[in-house]
Amino acid sequence: MIYAIASGKGGTGKTTVTASLASIWETPLTAVDLDVEEPNLHLFLKPEEMITGKAHIEVPDADEDKCTGCRACSELCQFKAITVMGDTLLTFPEMCHGCGGCIAICPEKALTPGKRELGEIVTGKSHGNEFIMGRLRIGEAMSPPLMKQILNDLPINSQGDVLIDAPPGVSCPAITAVMRADCIVLVTEPTPFGLHDFRLAWEAFSPIGKPMGAVINRAGVGNNDVYDFCREKDIPIWAEIPFDRSVAEAYSNGYVPVKAIPTLKPTFESLKNSMQKAVNEVSHA
């Protein structure tokens, strides 16, 4: 099963929740950091035997000698990644989404598949579990293609469960990450910012129709509006992690909270059980 740990916004504790769950989950498990813009999970899980590979996207390579300037390619391209200026064919690989349309449409075969680097895919081992993370190249604007490559290569079925540390927000990267999950855990905080972002996430992810539950982090700060919202929308609260300076300090040092603070263990055990139960209820329904 694939479990995605998501949040409407960064900084709610998504990564520490993922790291804590990974620390108590049955092996084999694959922990995946899909927050490719700012991957942090490795700082907590401290994977070893890391192997780094480069990820690419297909972009057109142009052979100007063959081009007749017919503009079929530039008329097709929606991303202004290819254009004909006067007699010169120009490509802007950074803008290209890799749809392949220009290559397919060119009557002169002047365009061939080339590549642009998206970033890195790093794999490793962490306490007997598999660890995978993506790291977007600095200056690369598009994260979903890198995320999709990681998702496509996941060892689903054979290697036990997968825990995904999803990117924050509710735009296309976040949707890309949760779309393949069997269950979504939404991490939030009981503050006005927390509620606002949580509500957006709930609106974005509900249509996907996967079981979803909330983890309320830093419980005790702020107000009760997040609880009211969960009640109103029937969102189960699977865990509450109390606000505690020692949790924040453990985090700041890169310690996994459930390991640094043993009293949190029952909270995460019960979170894990709720997640597994929610998925089983769906698959047996």
Place this chain on the structure above:
Amino acid sequence: MHEVVIISGKGGAGKTSITGAFANLADNAILCDLDVDAPDLHLLLSPEHKRIEEFYSGNEAIINQEQCTKCGLCEAMCRFSAITQTDEGFAVDPMRCEGCNVCVSFCPPQAISFPSKHCGTWYESETRFGTMVHAQLFPGEENSGRLVTLLKQHARKRAEEEGHELVLSDGAPGIGCPVISSLAGTNLAVVVTEPTLSGLHDLKRVAKLCTGFKTKVAVLINKHDLNLAQAKAIEEYCQEKGYPVICRFPHDNAVTEAMVQGKAINETGDSTASQLLEAAWSNMLNLLHDSK
């Protein structure tokens, strides 16, 4: 005119609370929330909408079942796996469609229409701290970079028309498309960071991006006293790179309390916090004027 954007690499570092406090201190600025995916600044500034505009960007493929001959070419050619065969025929999954136009161009009977896509809403509003430009992208939409660019252009235009010296923006999180758009043409980025392992990691990545855009970097360490060793590591890194640290802000529950009240941190009368923020603000203004 100057443009300052408050960013953090990562959400949750306190970027919006800091922007709110700066907005309170700025008396000649246009305010702008560039976090169009998860905007929060309006929760502090309670804007009153003066202008509401729909944001259209890109297109979305829709298959007309009457004209479709079920040849399957669109499914085969779509690189985004957005087209699948359902009981009702071939259909486009709007969540996956990137609007690339390939299926539209290649469909033999031209059965695919390609209307432009309504992706969100943007606003120009009045707040107690001045004019604010902001937006909300619909969930799951891409092209947030384009919306960010549109907001910035509008904020600049307003600033010029009204004779404001500064566009002060709450930036987008991350290092991808929306942040790249928010840095374009910006004079100074204030990076809000926290003394954590990930804080330093994120700071390095986002600062590198700023350097690539020739945007000057200033650093504000939030929750400075949470972990003094990590705070020191951040300071050392900043010194080495020549990034001025304009503020060391303590961990303070007043920040959350102000948020709950819908106020800026320096509106609630906590004098130490207010003083620190005032000093940060004047440090920042000095940096801006030095860079001229």
